[in-house]
Amino acid sequence: MTPAPLTERLSDPRGPLFFPVTAYGPDGSLDLDAYRTHVHRGVTAGAAAVFACCGTGEFHALLPEEFEACVRMAVEAADGRVPVVAGAGYGTALAVRYARLAEAAGADGLLAMPPYLVVAGQEGLLRHYREIAAATALPVIVYQRDNAVFTPRTVVELARTEGITGLKDGLGDLDLMQRIISAVRTETPGDLLYFNGLPTAEQTQLAYHALGVTLYSSAVFCFAPEIALAFHRALAAGDTATVHRLLDGFYRPFVELRAQGRGYAVSLVKAGVRLRGLDVGEVRPPLHEPSEDHVGQLAQLIERGHELLREIA
Numbered sequence: 001m002t003p004a005p006l007t008e009r010l011s012d013p014r015g016p017l018f019f020p021v022t023a024y025g026p027d028g029s030l031d032l033d034a035y036r037t038h039v040h041r042g043v044t045a046g047a048a049a050v051f052a053c054c055g056t057g058e059f060h061a062l063l064p065e066e067f068e069a070c071v072r073m074a075v076e077a078a079d080g081r082v083p084v085v086a087g088a089g090y091g092t093a094l095a096v097r098y099a100r101l102a103e104a105a106g107a108d109g110l111l112a113m114p115p116y117l118v119v120a121g122q123e124g125l126l127r128h129y130r131e132i133a134a135a136t137a138l139p140v141i142v143y144q145r146d147n148a149v150f151t152p153r154t155v156v157e158l159a160r161t162e163g164i165t166g167l168k169d170g171l172g173d174l175d176l177m178q179r180i181i182s183a184v185r186t187e188t189p190g191d192l193l194y195f196n197g198l199p200t201a202e203q204t205q206l207a208y209h210a211l212g213v214t215l216y217s218s219a220v221f222c223f224a225p226e227i228a229l230a231f232h233r234a235l236a237a238g239d240t241a242t243v244h245r246l247l248d249g250f251y252r253p254f255v256e257l258r259a260q261g262r263g264y265a266v267s268l269v270k271a272g273v274r275l276r277g278l279d280v281g282e283v284r285p286p287l288h289e290p291s292e293d294h295v296g297q298l299a300q301l302i303e304r305g306h307e308l309l310r311e312i313a
Contacts, residue, residue, distance in 0.1 A: 001277060005139070005191055006083050006085070006108050006139045006165060007111040007139065007165050007166075009049070009082070009083050009108075010048065010049060010083070010159065010193055010215060011104065011231065013048035013049075013214060014046065014048050014213055014292075015045075015046040015047050015048045015218065015228075015229055015232055016047065016048065016216060016217070016221050016229070016231075016232050017047065017048055017049050017051055017195070017215060017216050017217045017218060017221075018039075018042040018043070018047035018048075018049065018050050018051065018082055018157075018218070018221050018222070019051045019055065019056040019057060019218070019219060019222070020035070020038050020039050020042060020050060020051075020057055020078075020222060020265070021038065021056055021057060021058070021222055021269060021270045021273055021280050022035060022053065022057045022058050022061075022062065022070055022102070022280075023035040023038060023278075023279075023280035023281055024280070024282065024284065025281060026281070027062075027282065028281070030066050030069060030070065031280070031281060032054070032069060032070070032073050032134050033130070034280050034281075034304045035070060035073055035077075035280075036073050036076065036077045037073075037278060038222075038273065038278055038280060039052070039073070039074050039077035039078065039170055040077040040220070041225075041278075042221065042225065043077065043078050043079075043081050043082055045225035045226075045229065046225065046229050047082060047221060047225075048082060048083070048215075049082050049083045049084070049085060049112055050074050050077075050078050050083070050084045051084075051085045051086075051087070051217065052070055052071050052074035052084055052085070052086050052087070052107070052180050053067050053071060053074075054086075054087040054111050054113070055087075055088055055265070055266070056085070056087075056217075056222065056265070056266055056269055057070070057304055058266060058283065058284060058287070059087040059089060059113065059290045060089075060140075061283075061284040061285075061287075064097065064101060065097065065220050065268060066097065067086075067087075067098060067101060067102075068101040068102075068104065068105050069105075070086050071084070071086045071101070071102050071105035071106070071107050072105040072106060072164065074086075074107075075105060075106040075107065075285050076169060076214075077304065078273050082290065083108035083109060084106070084107050084108050084197065085107060085108060085109040085110065085111050085141065085149035086101060086102035086105070086107040086109075086110055086111070087096075087102075087110070087111050087113055088110045088112050088132060089112065089114065089115070089116065090115065090116045091115055091116055091118075092115065092127075092128050092131050092132070093114075094116075095112065095115070095131075095132050096131060096132060096135040097129070098136075098157075099112075099132055099135045099136050099138065099140075100135060100136055102138065103129075103136040103137065103138050104161070107138060108138070108139075108142060109138050109140070110136070110139070110140045110201070110300045111130070111141050111155060111168065112129055112132050112140050112141065112143060113130050113143045113182050113223050113257060114143060114145060114147050114148035115128055115147070115148065116282060118147065119147045119164045120147070120148075120151065122151055122153075122266075125148060125150065125154065125155055125158055126158065128156060129142050130158075130161050130164075131166065133162065133163035133164050134162075134163065136304030137163075137165075139162055139165040139166070140162070140164045140165065140166075141165065141166035141167070141168050141195065142158055142164060142166070142167050142168070142169060143168045143197060144167060144168065144169050144171050144197075144198065145169075145170030145171050146170075146175070149171055149176075150172075150180070150185075150200070151303070152176075152179045152180045152183035154181070155167060155180045155183065155184060155192075156183050156184055156187045158187055159188045159190065160188055160191075162289055163261060165192065165193055166192055166193035166194065166195060167180070167192050167194055167195070167278060168194075168195035168196075168197040169196060169197055169198070169208075169213075170197040170199075172198050172204065172257035174207055174211065175177035175209075175262075177194075177208075177211055177213070178211055181194065181211060181212065181213075186253050193215060194211075194212070194213040194215065195213065195214035195215040195216060195217065195305070196208040196215070196217070197216070197217050199219065199255075199258065200219060200251060200255050200265075201218060202218065202220065202228070202231050202246075202251050203247065203249070203251050203252065203255050204249055206234060206235070206243065208271075208301055210234060213236075213237075218232075219265065219269045220251075220254065220272075222269050222272065222273055223269060223272030223273045223275065223276050223302070224272065224276070224302055224305055224306075226306065226309060227246065227250060227302075227305040227306070227308075227309065228244065230242070230309055230312065231243065231251075232247045234246070242312055243311065245311075246281050246305075246308060247310060249304060249308045250301065250304060250305040250306070250308060253263050253301055253304075255300055257294060259295065261277075261288075261289040261290055261291070263283070263286075263288060264290060264294075266283055267282075267283045267288065267289055267290050268290050268294065268298060270282070270283055271289070271294075271295050271298060272298055272302065275295070275298065275299050275302065276302075303305055
């Protein structure tokens with residue numbers, strides 16, 4: 001665990017947020033050496049934080065002991081240079097168990113994902129996240145998406161809950177986000193951290209940035225950190241010409257390729273990591289590998305992204 005509070009370390013991000021894939025060997029078991037290399041490379045490249053064992057890291061496919069081993073390895077690989085946030089999810093009891101495993105492994109915070117399967121009311125959701133927050137001393141970022149969508153009033157109550165420090169939005173309803181941000185700003189003494197958590201968040205980050213949301217996850221950073229960092233720097237500097245060139249020439253085509261297969265938000269990213277020379281294995285079921293043709297298109301797109309960087313330079 002790093003000494004500075006998570007909110008302090010993420011208040012002025014120097015780079016995108018890194019959601020590493022989880023590495024497996026040929027027999028499907030964890031490959032912690034490859035995972036260490038992957039995380040180390042990302043931190044060295046300029047990530048602002050490591051979000052271990054979350055969506056891109058196949059949280060759904062990990063046994064509790066595998067989860068703890070990966071979080072511990074991420075903490076070791078980050079070596080205090082950036083904070084490490086770990087996923088926690090499923091029902092309340094299991095989410096609490098994963099939260100405590102993450103704390104024992106040295107994580108700096110938690111990303112609390114939607115509860116498994118059930119569609120709960122606002123009162124039940126509030127109770128769920130409050131129990132996760134009370135289970136450890138770790139700050140909690142609540143992930144809004146799918147079956148966990150909050151009213152502004154509920155987010156105000158979350159913001160008033162000790163231990164809850166952030167809201168990551170994977171829904172994409174900008175009207176709702178504006179109302180949430182406004183309600184928290186006017187009705188609570190402190191501020192939440194807000195994150196754009198949509199797949200390939202760069203594609204929507206201009207809109208989120210206009211709301212004051214500067215933190216976003218970057219799956220592209222896993223396999224093309226140079227492109228992700230160039231986008232992040234251009235956005236921070238107000239260089240809209242470069243932002244638009246990268247959106248038009250790389251990110252939009254990548255999003256369109258990602259849309260060609262279910263689960264490609266994970267499996268296509270993992271294929272990209274392998275294309276860049278690090279064998280992190282295949283995805284575990286129920287996800288499946290992208291087709292050979294789609295992997296070939298991804299390789300061409302990565303090269304096109306690097307051509308754009310050379311042109312911009």
